[in-house]
Amino acid sequence: MPSGTEPQLGREEIGAARRRLILDGLGIIVSAAGFGFVYGLTARTAGHFSPVEAMAMSLIAFGGAAQFAAIGYVSSGLAWPAIGLLTFLLNARHVLYSAALAPWFRGRSTAERALAAHLLTDESFALAIAHFRRLGRYDAIGYWYPAVVTTLIPWNLATFAGVMLGDAVVEPSRFGIDVIFPAAMAGLAVGLITSRRELVAALAGAAIGVTASLLISPTIGIIAGGILGPVIGLLVPPAAGKDGKDGPDGTGLPKLEDMHP
């Protein structure tokens, strides 16, 4: 966290930190482009979204996992208020990212912070917080390069490509496209697991989700899993330091103690 007493880095060290940021960002560009393409393809083939609808999601909502989830919600006929609730819950982790970044943005204009908030994603958070920590201070390129160049642009361009090619892919299941959605959800969940608590919450969410789906309906199952899974996770004692990994390793979540400067 910035304390105002960090030693001033030389031009060479700042350059090295920025080069590392750019190199790390290249991997995120590939990932965002690949995932965005799959999103566009799935939105078109599984969700029957029009190109305008898929692009509106990528530009306005701009939340990879939530957008993927929305395809499933829309396909299963979930009511919009329920989609809103689930989207809120799914994206609630951004509260942690936002709080963790806030100290580094002290002194920046309200307009800049407001725009930065819209572009806050798992990827931009992970790259930015790591860069700020390396420098010991805010650096504009440290946030706007991850947010815009490595995430926003490739995500939207790839969404457009995927949604435009969606109709050209016949029999999506023959090409394994039907497994992309659940695999992406599971993979994103794994990426967010940094301690036993999160693992238990994920396993409980899955178990509750499937059970409630079989007993009531898949819609209720997903909501029940998302709301009750974390309750089960909270029963696990918090990690004592060695269990959880830090957020900036690419997994995304900051530790709670990082939120308080």
Next chain:
Amino acid sequence: MSTDLVPLAVLMFAVTYPSRAIGLLNPALDRMPRRALEYLQLVGPAVLAALAAVNVMVATTDGRSVFVVGLPWLAVLACIAIVAWRRSLFLGLLVAVAIATLGRAAGLP
């Protein structure tokens, strides 16, 4: 071209933006109960895992939900293993798609 889901995109923005902005625009977040913050930290993994599990384990036929076992299980498990091992979602998705494609070409359900 349909634009019916554009308002849904706006709704999703409206419910997401406050989470993204609350810390950056309102430092009073420090006053939120710690237990609430801990709960929020667990929501992401739980929702995503529930979505994945329901999608591959539950099928709805004639209005009834039934438990299913099939090739998607293997594909999703492979993706999970690769993401845990290599921290690459993109690679995990490629492998999942490859398994599903090859499996279906071999006649697996």
